[in-house]
Amino acid sequence: MERNLSKTGLVNAVLLLAGGVTLGVFARQSGSATGLIATGFFIIAVAMAVAAWFHMTLEAREEEERLELDALAKGRAETSLFGEGAADLSPARRSRIQFEKWVLPVFNFLLMSAEGFGVWYFWEEIKPGTELVHEGSMAAITLAISAGVAFFLFLVGRYSTRLAQLESSRLLRPSSAAAMLGATVAAVAALSSGLVWAGFAQWDRYLAYLLLALLTLVAAETLIGLVFEIYRPRAHGKAARVLYESRIIGLLGQSGGIFSTAAQALDYQFGFKVSETWFYQYLEHYISAFVLIWLGILWVSSTLVIIEPQEQGLLERFGKPVGAPLQPGAHLKLPWPIDAVHRYNTRGIQEFLVGAIPDPELEKHRVLVWTRPHYK
Numbered sequence: 079m080e081r082n083l084s085k086t087g088l089v090n091a092v093l094l095l096a097g098g099v100t101l102g103v104f105a106r107q108s109g110s111a112t113g114l115i116a117t118g119f120f121i122i123a124v125a126m127a128v129a130a131w132f133h134m135t136l137e138a139r140e141e142e143e144r145l146e147l148d149a150l151a152k153g154r155a156e157t158s159l160f161g162e163g164a165a166d167l168s169p170a171r172r173s174r175i176q177f178e179k180w181v182l183p184v185f186n187f188l189l190m191s192a193e194g195f196g197v198w199y200f201w202e203e204i205k206p207g208t209e210l211v212h213e214g215s216m217a218a219i220t221l222a223i224s225a226g227v228a229f230f231l232f233l234v235g236r237y238s239t240r241l242a243q244l245e246s247s248r249l250l251r252p253s254s255a256a257a258m259l260g261a262t263v264a265a266v267a268a269l270s271s272g273l274v275w276a277g278f279a280q281w282d283r284y285l286a287y288l289l290l291a292l293l294t295l296v297a298a299e300t301l302i303g304l305v306f307e308i309y310r311p312r313a314h315g316k317a318a319r320v321l322y323e324s325r326i327i328g329l330l331g332q333s334g335g336i337f338s339t340a341a342q343a344l345d346y347q348f349g350f351k352v353s354e355t356w357f358y359q360y361l362e363h364y365i366s367a368f369v370l371i372w373l374g375i376l377w378v379s380s381t382l383v384i385i386e387p388q389e390q391g392l393l394e395r396f397g398k399p400v401g402a403p404l405q406p407g408a409h410l411k412l413p414w415p416i417d418a419v420h421r422y423n424t425r426g427i428q429e430f431l432v433g434a435i436p437d438p439e440l441e442k443h444r445v446l447v448w449t450r451p452h453y454k
Contacts, residue, residue, distance in 0.1 A: 086241060089234070089255040097260055100119025105218045108220040109205065111200075111270075115200050118196045123256035123257070127257070130253040133249050143170045183244075183246075189300060193293060197290065197294050197297055200290050204286045212282065218278035225264075228264035238253060255323070299326050352414045388425040391403060
């Protein structure tokens with residue numbers, strides 16, 4: 079079955095590469111900032127999938143050599159060659175150990191550097207003040223392509239995720255999470271293209287900011303993972319965590335959700351079953367209700383708006399003005415996003431200077447005299 083899992087990981091990597099190239103071409107032609115950042119995520123996903131596939135290949139070779147040594151040991155008398163230390167002499171085992179000890183840390187450092195560079199590069203492309211040029215005629219085509227890539231990768235990712243769970247494969251998890259990451263960012267790119275096609279081009283920038291924030295979190299997690307790997311406790315006989323596996327990205331592919339991933343991280347980092355303590359189980363059992371209640375209170379609180387004494391408010395319902403301007407005081411409205419209130423300072427004292435240039439250094443003097451200038 080290991081060989082089949084390795085083939086599944088290779089298929090994930092190939093499909094992610096094809097989907098990323100396709101999405102990147104159409105995103106560039108349509109001028110979609112969200113699509114371009116999604117292409118950056120595809121590069122990360124392909125790197126994770128390739129690393130996982132190569133790692134699975136090494137473990138499959140190690141397992142094949144172990145079975146061969148066991149078969150040889152059963153067919154002849156017990157010797158020092160086929161004794162307890164035979165597995166340690168396996169070339170495949172040495173290759174896998176060297177890969178995990180030296181190649182994976184370097185790979186993760188390069189991956190973190192690429193993620194950090196991507197954050198800087200994409201921020202320079204979409205930061206406030208930069209102009210985003212959209213090709214409206216290509217928006218509909220990019221929408222269809224992105225949605226198709228998202229749907230196909232979602233099917234592949236869910237199949238890989240379920241297969242990793244059934245086979246308890248720790249190395250297929252990063253590959254399946256990479257496929258689900260590709261499906262998610264492709265869906266966001268499709269949403270952005272749909273909004274541009276509908277005439278809401280400004281949402282392309284907002285969704286691009288969202289993906290950029292996620293990329294920043296992934297880069298920070300990779301850095302923290304490298305630091306924690308140096309100081310984590312080493313338990314003999316316990317499999318080490320896959321270094322290139324992102325827990326943030328893993329949330330997209332694991333049905334256990336956030337708490338399952340958090341429990342694995344805590345158990346791994348502290349060296350004992352933190353997830354089995356009474357406090358953690360109590361928190362996991364009731365946190366959903368707490369979050370829902372908090373979100374409900376936050377949503378209901380949007381029905382109350384307070385206008386300051388020097389202000390007046392303009393009430394809009396689905397973007398259209400409703401009624402007379404709101405006067406100072408407390409007012410009730412329909413919750414967000416149905417109603418929105420825009421405040422304007424209509425009664426406050428406002429001033430502007432004519433014929434002089436303020437000087438911050440001169441303004442520090444509290445005493446104003448005729449013998450010293452007050453402005454530049």
